[in-house]
Amino acid sequence: MNHTTKVSFTVNGASRDLDLDNRTTLLDALREHLHLTGTKKGCDHGQCGACTVMVDGRRVNSCLTLAVMHEGDRIATIEGLGEPGNLHPMQAAFVKHDGFQCGYCTPGQICSSVAVLEEIRANIPSHVTGDLTTQTQITEAEIRERMSGNLCRCGAYSNIVDAIVEVAGTKA
Amino acid sequence: MQFDKPATTNPIDQLKVVGQPIHRIDGELKTTGRAMYAYEWHDANLPYVYGYPVGAAIAKGRITAMDVSAAKRAPGVLAVVTTLDVGRREKGKFNTVNLFGGDEIQHYHQAIAVVVAETFEQARAAAGLVKVEYAEERGAFDLREAMAGAAKPDDSQEPDTAVGNFEAAFKAAAVTLEQSYETPDQSHAMMEPHASLAAWNGEELTVWTSSQMIDWWRSDLATTLGVDKEKIHLMSPFIGGGFGGKLFLRSDAVLAAFGAKAASRPVKVALPRPFIMNNTTHRPATIQRIRIGAGRDGRITAIAHESWSGDQPGGQLETAASQTRLLYAGADRMTAMRLATLHLPEGNAMRAPGEAPGLMALEIAMDEMAEKLGMDPIEFRIVNDTQVDPEKPERPFSHRDLVGCLKLGADRFGWSGRERPGARREGNWMIGMGVAAAFRNNLVLPSGARVRLDSQGVVTVETDMTDIGTGSYTIIAQTAAEMMGIGMNKVAVHLGDSRFPVSAGSGGQFGANSSTSGVYAACVKLREAVAAKLGFNSADVVFENGEVRSGNRSVPLAEAAGADGLVGEDKIEWGDLTKTHQQSTFGAHFVEVGVDIATGESRIRRMLAVCAAGRILNPITARSQVIGAMTMGAGGALSEELAVDTRRGFFVNHDLAGYEVAVHADIPHQDVIFMDETDPMSSPMKAKGVGELGLCGVSAAIANAIYNASGVRVRHYPITLDKLIGGLPQLADMSDAYRSRA
Structure with a gap:
């Protein structure tokens, strides 16, 4: 019986062709097969958010999805957002506001942060959204609620919110 | 280098680099996923x-x-x-x-x-x-x-x-x-x-x-x-x-x-x-x-x-x-x-x-005792401050400003607006404030480092010290830059390798003070090596702006290093100043919470920590240590508990869904104030640690705030809503509360 499958998707704009054990998560495909280790494995079952990446523009926990389910998808990881010397505005804001300490949850926090602002702008409601008939505003409460799937044991939350608020260009 | 006498003036006191709010030098690696x-x-x-x-x-x-x-x-x-x-x-x-x-x-x-x-x-x-x-x-x-x-x-x-x-x-x-x-x-x-x-x-x-x-x-x-x-x-x-x-x-x-x-x-x-x-x-x-x-x-x-x-x-x-x-x-x-x-x-x-669980209990007890005495809990703590080891009154604290932390914090937090338990309401929220003292001893361990100066004028620090998120890379670079009179861009730091000199490592909030003192000691050796090579009298040598100067002679460090470079290696070792003087760090935590009158759900609304911990080597990384500790203390107060299966003998909730650490939605904006102080007894850096101090007392401050909000005293952590709900006001009061909210 064949337990492997060929799959092709793009990662940070580059086309990738892999022949993977069907059990391989998207997370392990990125980390172990493509050596894109910026995406972190904190729990491997969807509880910590360290593995957050974008698939076709939406954030997902890459540990909770098998790589072979992503034929033809566009995947974006922390490595694609920016690089040393050429940071994405969210990465720069995390450095400026010290929105991290050990750095292990950080790529997931940053990917989530970028996605959260897009989700609010797209008027996707959250648990704390009040009036569903008007455009959702970028508030600290909305940011905290939507970021709560990304754990940070170093406890940089207060600084992370400052970073996201700055990038959002709004005083909450 | 043996540290057995209180520090006098040294190059660190220039504070051109040390003590400055410098962003983490490993920040770009961590935020781009390259670390x-x-x-x-x-x-x-x-x-x-x-x-x-x-x-x-x-x-x-x-x-x-x-x-x-x-x-x-x-x-x-x-x-x-x-x-x-x-x-x-x-x-x-x-x-x-x-x-x-x-x-x-x-x-x-x-x-x-x-x-x-x-x-x-x-x-x-x-x-x-x-x-x-x-x-x-x-x-x-x-x-x-x-x-x-x-x-x-x-x-x-x-x-x-x-x-x-x-x-x-x-x-x-x-x-x-x-x-x-x-x-x-x-x-x-x-x-x-x-x-x-x-x-x-x-x-x-x-x-x-x-x-x-x-x-x-x-x-x-x-x-x-x-x-x-x-x-x-x-x-x-x-x-x-x-x-x-x-x-x-x-x-x-x-x-x-x-x-x-x-x-x-x-x-x-x-x-x-x-x-x-x-x-x-x-x-x-x-x-x-x-x-x-x-x-x-x-x-x-x-x-x-x-x-x-x-x-x-x-x-x-x-x-x-x-x-x-x-x-x-x-x-x-x-x-x-x-x-x-x-x-x-x-x-x-x-x-x-020790201190984290100890203060979770002691600082509730102090709150309870103040109430019994009819005293403000801050005043009760101030009255019972001591400047000496209570067991050995001949042994003073090297520096102790708990009272200053309490007073400044009370002023900044608006403590005077605190009301009697259960008195303050906003709709369905009962609002309360709590305070607790923070206390953690200042530990020190021997710590070694090697410092190399190369022909480009770059100083490379090697020590087996670790950076667990604490900011070691950055404060070690700051220390070397200050000692050698160079900019941060001329310092490279290599950590966490057993080929390097043995350091204090990271723990017990001894890492920052001990490891930078080790780098200080190595830099003293390197300064001596530079002076000796140039034939300068090391006593009057000044390291500044990438140059070394003695009298009217001035030589760029790169030139002094020569093609082969120069090396300094040493370790800091500690005399008996920790025995003659009690060395500790102090703080005060202030918390405001809301407790839902119907459900007993507790939400933290404001947090402030005031810390007296010697010289702060980098206010950005030190503040992050403290807010992170406050966050851990919030989890400890409200949700963290390993549930024991007492029949089979294991922790049941052994993952991050079952063991609930604080998340974004649990934590409000946090404020931290560092008292402007130095402690010459602690080290040549005159610094102490803050990484653990920030955790000490936080959970009790939250517990005390919950009591002040709700009138319910919980002495068994974590303070989950099931422990509060039986003591909350009766239904009639609740319906009033919800009516007033509407």
């Missing part, structure tokens, strides 16, 4: 394969048989190493229980095998095929049941202290408090799982791992494997959090080493998240009893703090009563700590061991 953690090392010369651990399914007993035949036959499997194969090993000096080896099971999820396969998926699947037969034995898992049999540990743990006659003074006191408090088992729950990649080259072993203490790990790995320490090369340049959980050698490194030997390939092992809470260490639960007697003027005349905790045979106390020896005045006093034998996983240090 490489242990499991992530890869290059073409490292054809690693994957190890997956198997843990014991019982808490206590023996393995009678293991059948690995199915696992060995599974696709891709290269080797299976069992605890029976390797046999009983000598235990590492810092480990209480064995990490791997032998037939004895000492706790649930103790490592009993590692399965090595070509891929992670193959190793994981095959690990599930290992069959084990046990002879199970009864164990003790319930602290309350085991309390009666708790023993007095040996004197090195200072279980009993007494001055005067506590019992008589307590009996005679005009106002007394006697209460019991409980703190649960807690898990470090750092975000990066314990992970190691081990590669043998003949008898030589290279290990990339995630360790707070390089030299301790190296020694204990050598002991456990039975190899020469000098043959082991350990590297840990980035660590995804530790909080004490990575102080001591863990099973991932041992399993990777045995797996690599058996497979004749480099092997990497990460502990699966559900494995960590029972396989590794945790902060032990405590039961504490506090008695305070005072005169009607609020002066404490008698204070007693007793604590019970449990650990494996050969284990140690959770020293929850220790801070009570030093924090408040009172002529007649005692502490006592007893240790019960429990067969839960090994208890050991977690951030601020």
